[in-house]
Amino acid sequence: MPSNHIFTIMGKRVPWRYTSLRGSADGWAVIPDPKRPRIRERVLINERLAGKARLETEIHEFLHVAYPRHSEEHVTHAARDLAKLLHKLGYRLTEVS
Numbered sequence: 001m002p003s004n005h006i007f008t009i010m011g012k013r014v015p016w017r018y019t020s021l022r023g024s025a026d027g028w029a030v031i032p033d034p035k036r037p038r039i040r041e042r043v044l045i046n047e048r049l050a051g052k053a054r055l056e057t058e059i060h061e062f063l064h065v066a067y068p069r070h071s072e073e074h075v076t077h078a079a080r081d082l083a084k085l086l087h088k089l090g091y092r093l094t095e096v097s
């Protein structure tokens with residue numbers, strides 16, 4: 001199983017965790033919400049993902065945290081394109097991290 005991390009995203013320290021997720025979600029970005037001040041910002045990635053699907057989900061959730069006002073459609077489109085580009089250039093996990 002991949003490790004958990006804390007990454008700096010746009011100047012924020014964000015917990016980044018691999019775990020099982022309910023339902024069919026591949027990932028979650030929990031974004032700060034003034035109505036729910038006790039909920040901490042974090043990213044959760046489905047621990048079962050691998051390969052290009054994992055890469056696309058990691059980019060997707062990163063973009064939600066980096067640009068919380070961008071639409072789901074925009075984030076989905078950008079993540080899909082960047083994952084394809086990086087995969088085509090040969091980027092791969094060499095070990096589980």
Ligand SMILES: [Zn+2]
Nearest residue numbers: 060064072075
């Ligand atoms: Zn999304």
